[in-house]
Amino acid sequence: MGRSCFSRVIWTVSPISNHMDKTRAAYKKFHYVYKIVCLVTNKYYIGIHSTNNLNDSYFGSGKRLRYSVRKYSRENHKLTIIEFLPDRQSLILREAQLVTDLTLKDTLCLNLVVGGVCTPLPKLGPSPLKGRKLSVNHKQNVSAALKGHRSWSKGKKFSDAARKNCSAAMMGNSLSKEAREKISKKLMGHSVSIESRLKMSVAHKKRFEKKRLELKGPPQ
Numbered sequence: 001m002g003r004s005c006f007s008r009v010i011w012t013v014s015p016i017s018n019h020m021d022k023t024r025a026a027y028k029k030f031h032y033v034y035k036i037v038c039l040v041t042n043k044y045y046i047g048i049h050s051t052n053n054l055n056d057s058y059f060g061s062g063k064r065l066r067y068s069v070r071k072y073s074r075e076n077h078k079l080t081i082i083e084f085l086p087d088r089q090s091l092i093l094r095e096a097q098l099v100t101d102l103t104l105k106d107t108l109c110l111n112l113v114v115g116g117v118c119t120p121l122p123k124l125g126p127s128p129l130k131g132r133k134l135s136v137n138h139k140q141n142v143s144a145a146l147k148g149h150r151s152w153s154k155g156k157k158f159s160d161a162a163r164k165n166c167s168a169a170m171m172g173n174s175l176s177k178e179a180r181e182k183i184s185k186k187l188m189g190h191s192v193s194i195e196s197r198l199k200m201s202v203a204h205k206k207r208f209e210k211k212r213l214e215l216k217g218p219p220q
Helices: 018-022 063-072 088-098 101-105 136-146 160-170 177-187 194-216
Strands: 030-038 044-051 077-085
Touching (some): 044 063, 044 088, 077 088
Antiparallel strands (some): 030 077
């Protein structure tokens, strides 16, 4: 399966905060370390999980792991529980011991950060896509790939409680003067085509009419 991460583990414990055992996971019955291996690529992911039900269908949460599962299907991934720990705190300490900087350097490792809930995340450089200009052909390919995909929020009705929570979260948020100037500078000289204006006009009218009917009902 390639080089094993366990043969290169340095047994040093990363600093973990004292409040970590106060999380809800600390009160679960089972605490275990698991390893998920992709049967196609032999790449692996090491994680921890606390639960009251060992058959809760949990299957990891790493970003690279999710991508691997989407690409090769869940059937081509095998989860193995490699160790049980007595409590959540011991579990987090164990993860910090198993998933180290050396582990992350393994090309087969799918973990993105070292183990331990409160272990500082590594400093990442700027995104490789920042400032990159996409070609017309690339944009057309993206557009074609997205056509027919329904937006997750389309047709979804939010409860009054959810609306109030969103409103409370956004209340008081305002753009800084510097941010407003950057947006203004970027949009300066930008013109909207007549076709786009007509589409926006129709969309606004539909939205206004729908809101009017909800508030006042149809005209008598």
